[in-house]
Amino acid sequence: MNRNYIFLATLMILLAAGLLILPERHNYQQIKPEDLMWDIVQTQRYVTTDQVAQMIIEGDPTLELIDVRSAKEFESFSLTNTINIPLDSLMSPNYSDYLGIEDINVVFYSNDDIKADQAWVIAKRMGYNSLYVMDGGLNCWIKTIIKPIEPPETASLSEHDLYQFRKGASVYFTGAKIAAPDENNKASVKIVRRKKGAAVAGGC
Amino acid sequence: MGPLIPQGIITGQWDFVIALLIGAAFGFILEASGFSSSRNIVGVFYGYNFVVLRVFFTAMIVAMVGLLFFSYFGWIDLNLVFVLPTYVNAMLLGGFIMGLGFVIGGFCPGTSYTAVAIGKIDGMVFTVGTFIGVLIFSEAFPLFENFYTANNLGGITIGEMFSVTNEVVAFIFVLMAIVAFYVTWLIEKKVRKNMTEYKFE
Numbered sequence: 001m002n003r004n005y006i007f008l009a010t011l012m013i014l015l016a017a018g019l020l021i022l023p024e025r026h027n028y029q030q031i032k033p034e035d036l037m038w039d040i041v042q043t044q045r046y047v048t049t050d051q052v053a054q055m056i057i058e059g060d061p062t063l064e065l066i067d068v069r070s071a072k073e074f075e076s077f078s079l080t081n082t083i084n085i086p087l088d089s090l091m092s093p094n095y096s097d098y099l100g101i102e103d104i105n106v107v108f109y110s111n112d113d114i115k116a117d118q119a120w121v122i123a124k125r126m127g128y129n130s131l132y133v134m135d136g137g138l139n140c141w142i143k144t145i146i147k148p149i150e151p152p153e154t155a156s157l158s159e160h161d162l163y164q165f166r167k168g169a170s171v172y173f174t175g176a177k178i179a180a181p182d183e184n185n186k187a188s189v190k191i192v193r194r195k196k197g198a199a200v201a202g203g204c
Numbered sequence: 205m206g207p208l209i210p211q212g213i214i215t216g217q218w219d220f221v222i223a224l225l226i227g228a229a230f231g232f233i234l235e236a237s238g239f240s241s242s243r244n245i246v247g248v249f250y251g252y253n254f255v256v257l258r259v260f261f262t263a264m265i266v267a268m269v270g271l272l273f274f275s276y277f278g279w280i281d282l283n284l285v286f287v288l289p290t291y292v293n294a295m296l297l298g299g300f301i302m303g304l305g306f307v308i309g310g311f312c313p314g315t316s317y318t319a320v321a322i323g324k325i326d327g328m329v330f331t332v333g334t335f336i337g338v339l340i341f342s343e344a345f346p347l348f349e350n351f352y353t354a355n356n357l358g359g360i361t362i363g364e365m366f367s368v369t370n371e372v373v374a375f376i377f378v379l380m381a382i383v384a385f386y387v388t389w390l391i392e393k394k395v396r397k398n399m400t401e402y403k404f405e
Contacts, residue, residue: 012269012378012382015269015378016269016374016375017274017375018267019273019276019371019375020371022276025276108353136214
């Protein structure tokens, strides 16, 4: 047998065995620091609780809500149709299928928006796009959607519209009942007819 | 870094240029390995010449190990590399038909073109035959479309199927290849004594 063949075969086995010995290494596609800084300061990466509420109510198929709080907190309270990915396991390969889906907008939320912001930066650095943070987190959600505060009467029409929307959303999410008008308490309407043949009333 | 086109490093318009270059290189290697001779190719079936097995096994293990090292160094993202979907039924039948064509015709589609390039008449007849076959297949496709698409496993790899890492698969294949090289070398050495017709090396 030719010596060259023996040499090449040994080389090939060594290279393949080398692959087995090599420690696992992930080469994440990171975005450039300048691009990341630019994206971080954009306010478009925040969505308001009202926008999220509207998307949930309308059943927007492009919305993917990700709860980055711990599993315990997630069990006690979470939004509708949410996936729980605790912040510390965001980079685990078990969850990688949830990110980077075409035409899906990922919205992170936590109790406030600090953890969600961290999740946003991590996911952004992992190279994913279409990521958003729910502004104010669940605290803001409770304040605005669950227990909306009625604006003063002097407030603008748009504020009143927003309040009406929030009231409706609150009903949708909490299942509270709107105070229906009382059926029994109807004021009876008395119809007063003028008598026929009566003298013409009035006149100068 | 790679793959270049899916990552947007070069535009998709380059793909035909790259295909042309790779095609030329592929044809050259096929011809240089002696694949434009039907005798070399069908030798695997009759058991006197295993150059096809050796060339393809070598190409496979070099590409496998090379890609895994590329992936380790971060030069290529293997998740972005296209994996051909596995249609079990269609591939089993297709493999059988292809093998039959190999033995009867003495070429596989790629090698028939290298045979045409060096002016072999049997190669030319073979390529005409492949075009007729492609035409019949395309026209009759609706008849067996259900069979064609049945049992689709998607873009699955051997590693995913048996839940082992790609590195282990590559190592096993390298060992298999080298054992195969040795065994076929032994067979050829035995057979060649009686066969004066074919002289190798």
